[in-house]
Amino acid sequence: xxxxxxxFKILKEEFSTAPxxxxxxxxxxxxxxxxxxxxxxxAVLSQVNYSGKNHIAFDSFKLLPAELDYEIHxxxxxxxxxxxxxxxxxxxxxxxxxxxxxxxxFLQYFVxxxxxxxxQARWAELLSEFNFTITYCQGRLAxxxxxxxxxxxxxxxxxxxxxxxxxxNLHQVIKQDTQKYVWKDTYYKEILKQLARGESATDYSIExxxxxxxxKDRVVIPRNEEIQLNILQKCHDSPLAGHPGQEKILKLIKxxxxxxxxxxxxxxxxxxxxxxSRNKNINHKKxxxxxxxxxxxxx
Numbered sequence: 001x002x003x004x005x006x007x008f009k010i011l012k013e014e015f016s017t018a019p020x021x022x023x024x025x026x027x028x029x030x031x032x033x034x035x036x037x038x039x040x041x042x043a044v045l046s047q048v049n050y051s052g053k054n055h056i057a058f059d060s061f062k063l064l065p066a067e068l069d070y071e072i073h074x075x076x077x078x079x080x081x082x083x084x085x086x087x088x089x090x091x092x093x094x095x096x097x098x099x100x101x102x103x104x105x106f107l108q109y110f111v112x113x114x115x116x117x118x119x120q121a122r123w124a125e126l127l128s129e130f131n132f133t134i135t136y137c138q139g140r141l142a143x144x145x146x147x148x149x150x151x152x153x154x155x156x157x158x159x160x161x162x163x164x165x166x167x168x169n170l171h172q173v174i175k176q177d178t179q180k181y182v183w184k185d186t187y188y189k190e191i192l193k194q195l196a197r198g199e200s201a202t203d204y205s206i207e208x209x210x211x212x213x214x215x216k217d218r219v220v221i222p223r224n225e226e227i228q229l230n231i232l233q234k235c236h237d238s239p240l241a242g243h244p245g246q247e248k249i250l251k252l253i254k255x256x257x258x259x260x261x262x263x264x265x266x267x268x269x270x271x272x273x274x275x276x277s278r279n280k281n282i283n284h285k286k287x288x289x290x291x292x293x294x295x296x297x298x299x
Contacts, residue, residue, distance in 0.1 A: 022054040024090045030098040034083050035145035036075035038217050039063055042148030043083035059086055060148040076104045081123045084130055091130055101137040108134045177227040178212060185222040221259040228259055232269050246270040
């Protein structure tokens with residue numbers, strides 16, 4: 001046991017000292033890489049010198065309950081704001097502007113935007129304190145912040161959290177049906193084999209506990225209409241679900257599961273559902289009786 005503790009301490013020292021971590025030099029160009037997943041934010045602070053890119057700090061932050069419902073572009077924006085606040089002392093002391101690498105091109109156009117929500121306006125005011133430029137970076141190149149925002153201890157169940165947030169317990173439905181139909185879906189099967197060989201598949205990964213295929217942290221449903229309709233029925237027709245409309249049910253489901261053609265299938269399902277018309281609330285005043293106008297007696 002003593003040898004294990006000594007080895008662990010050595011590893012900690014190696015992973016927290018140069019050349020892995022360096023002291024910030026205000027005269028050198030600095031780079032901030034950010035990322036946001038469904039549950040967490042992450043950021044990496046680096047500087048560039050003659051030997052290449054040296055890392056200064058790594059950090060991640062689990063989203064608060066209210067922040068979990070943010071749209072993805074707001075989560076990415078929040079990640080940038082959080083990172084700049086976190087390393088304000090480093091970034092304010094720089095001689096020149098620094099660069100922010102973001103996975104969403106939307107962030108490039110946020111600063112000059114004139115139409116902002118109240119929350120975005122507050123963030124814009126805070127960002128105005130810093131001298132920086134935003135550069136779009138493809139997701140496959142941003143491996144460092146990606147790994148920090150998708151740590152297992154942030155949300156152990158990862159994409160399978162769809163089960164716990166839904167009015168019906170879909171854990172067995174998703175797991176059993178996916179295992180039943182997975183080998184009938186050639187595309188699904190090919191991605192699994194590709195990952196099993198250790199090859200990279202853009203935005204795809206395997207959930208280690210349930211052994212489900214994930215696409216951007218969402219459970220991938222095989223291309224089988226039976227299992228897809230089963231999920232729709234439990235999410236839409238359940239009395240506890242409240243029979244949400246097309247946009248709401250799409251937003252609810254696509255947070256945690258994914259399949260090709262999801263939007264069109266949901267649109268067709270909701271449109272053809274007879275329960276929608278029976279349970280739809282009337283939010284306007286009762287229409288008046290239709291009567292013809294009186295014939296005018298003068299111009």
